[in-house]
Amino acid sequence: MPPARRVAVLTCMDARLHPEQFLGLDFGDAHLIRNAGGRASDDAIRSLVISQRLLGTDEVIVIHHTDCGMLTFSNEDLVRKVGEDLGADASAWDFLPFSDLEASVLDDVETLRRSPLIPSDTPIGGAVYDVEAGKLHEVTRK
Numbered sequence: 273m274p275p276a277r278r279v280a281v282l283t284c285m286d287a288r289l290h291p292e293q294f295l296g297l298d299f300g301d302a303h304l305i306r307n308a309g310g311r312a313s314d315d316a317i318r319s320l321v322i323s324q325r326l327l328g329t330d331e332v333i334v335i336h337h338t339d340c341g342m343l344t345f346s347n348e349d350l351v352r353k354v355g356e357d358l359g360a361d362a363s364a365w366d367f368l369p370f371s372d373l374e375a376s377v378l379d380d381v382e383t384l385r386r387s388p389l390i391p392s393d394t395p396i397g398g399a400v401y402d403v404e405a406g407k408l409h410e411v412t413r414k
Contacts, residue, residue, distance in 0.1 A: 274328035277301045280320055282380070283335040284310040284342075288403050291335065295408070303329055309342035310335055311368040312380035312387075321389045332394060334380045335408070337401040342369050342376075373400055377411045 280303040283291050291297070291304055305319045312334065323329045347367055354362040370376035377398040384396050398411045 273300070275300060275302045278329050279303070279331045279333060280305060280323045280329045281333045281335060282306075282310050282312065282316055282320070282384075283401075284308065284337055284340060286337060286340065286403075289337060289401065294401060294406065295333075303327070309340060309368055309370065309376070310337075310380070311342075311376075312383040313368060317384070317387055317389055320384070324390070324394070330394060332384060332390070332396045334377055334384070334396065334398045335401055336373055336377050336380075336399075338373065338403050340373065343371060343373065345369050374411045378413060 277297070279301075281291055281295065282305045283289060285306040285308055292299075292301075295302070303319075303323045305316055305323070307313060307316055320332060346369055347365070350367050350369070351362045351365070354360055370379075377400060381396050381398040384390050384394075385392070390396075399408050400411055401408050
C-alpha cells in the first residue's frame with residue numbers, strides 16, 4: 273500500500289534512530305529507507321524509484337545524524353580491515369564514508385536531484401538529527 277503521507281525518508285541504519293518518533297510519523301505514513309549513513313547509494317535510489325513509481329511517494333527527505341560511524345573511517349581503512357579480517361579485496365567498493373556531516377546531507381540531496389530516475393520536480397529536503405539533543409535541523413545550501 274502507498275504510504276499515507278506520500279513521503280520517503282532516507283536515513284541511517286543506526287539503532288539509536290527512531291525516525292517515526294522524531295518525525296511524528298504513525299505506522300503506514302512513510303517509506304523508511306535505511307542504510308549505513310543514510311547515503312544516496314544506487315540501492316537507495318532503486319528503493320526510491322520503486323517507492324515513487326509503484327507506490328506513489330512524491331517527496332524525499334534525507335536525514336543523517338550526529339555521532340555517525342560513517343565519520344570515523346575512510347574507504348582505505350575499511351578496505352584494509354576487510355583484507356585483514358576476510359582476506360578479500362574490497363578495493364573496488366566505495367563505502368561512502370564522509371568527514372563533514374552537513375556536506376554529506378547536501379551531497380546526497382544533490383545526488384538525488386541529479387538522478388534521471390527521480391523526477392526533477394520532486395521536493396527533496398535534507399536534515400541532521402542530533403542524537404543527544406533529540407532535535408532535527410534542516411540543512412540547506414548557503
